[in-house]
Amino acid sequence: MTITIFLGSLLGAMAIGMPIAYALLLCGVALMIHLDLFDAQIVAQNLINGADSFPLMAVPFFMLAGEIMNTGGLAKRIVNLAMALVGHIRGGLGYVAILAATVMASLSGSAVADAAALATLLVPMMVAAGHDRSQSAGLISAGSIIAPIIPPSIGFVIYGVAGNVSVTKLFLAGLFPGILLAVGLCAAWWYVSRKENLVPPPRRPLREVLSVMREGVWALMLPVIIVGLKFGVFTPTEAAVVAAVYSLFVAVCVYREMSVADIYPALLGAAKTTSIVMFLVAAALVSSWLITVANLPGMVSDLLEPLMDNPTLLLLAMMALVVAIGTAMDMTPTILILTPILVPVCKQAGIDPVYFGVLFIMNCAIGLITPPVGTVLNVVCGVSKLRMEALVKGVWPFLLVQLFVLVLLTLFPSLVMVPASWLTR
16 A cells, blocks of 8 residues: 555656656655654655755766866867777767767766766767768767766765765776776777768878877866776865866866856856755655655565575566666656665675665666656757657667667676676775
């Protein structure tokens, strides 16, 4: 009965068009009434406590770093560097998109920000070179979801706070799976583009490549944050501040593509996006507290009892559930709703919550390019002036490869945990 009330109130509120944050609050209130615990003070207290978290301070600064990166010329330098390195290869612009997406993922942590920047810069270039518009936009959509997996990742911060899991360990564990996704996209692009008889541009002279590298080195210094995390120089929250301040310095003082007047719009954009995320997190803690009180994880554990002795089958079942939910719900609400339910189940089954977190965030990120919701798909559609049907057709080959990588990591946990153990030594 408790599970029915939880799902019924949440899905019913979403079905009538209620914003996710308010649906989470309504779901929490419904559970309180069912448990005869209703008290407005509890709702208010949990709302305040939900936003009162030191690790969550990383979110606004990573958002700001992404805004500055796109406005201040850092994204453009990264694309130019990728063009100089691999643009001359057959189908080179596709590999440029993947390489640029991977590098930018280590700067912003936001799939939507990366999708907007890459689609603006690369879709016109790829179409002008003769590539199919829908496949080009599909590749960029798929590449942009590497951002929530390679550190720094806003998704890992939210999951770590919601599940009480070390954000630093999540960052380090996500590095190799993110690279594996990029390798899979390269293989998929090779297969898709092999039938196109396009003449690639000539290889750039070494002098020009060195010039582009020299100009882009300032942008490429941001991934050094990962080194700082490994050696304990700063926490993920402090790393977010470093990223924001450094990108602002480079944009204003080095590249000089961002004036003092441009700082306010960047701050405003980051503040608006952060307010949405923080309100979601605060509202989710109300539901999370009631989920714990109502022992929903224990009920879900009882339902999954036949699979508890086989962690691999349990993970596959949970991943299938998240894939289904990801088609209808955005990434942040999915993390906030499912984390307090699934993490206790994983712990009971002996599954490392860091390992599960990597799979879970990867799965939620894939949801960003699955219709009908697909936030990244909507962004790329708007930027590249494509109909949703055409973009969905173009993204399918890359989506299938990413699902294959997810299944591979589920079946072979060592692909996640062994590289993570190397990094934490």
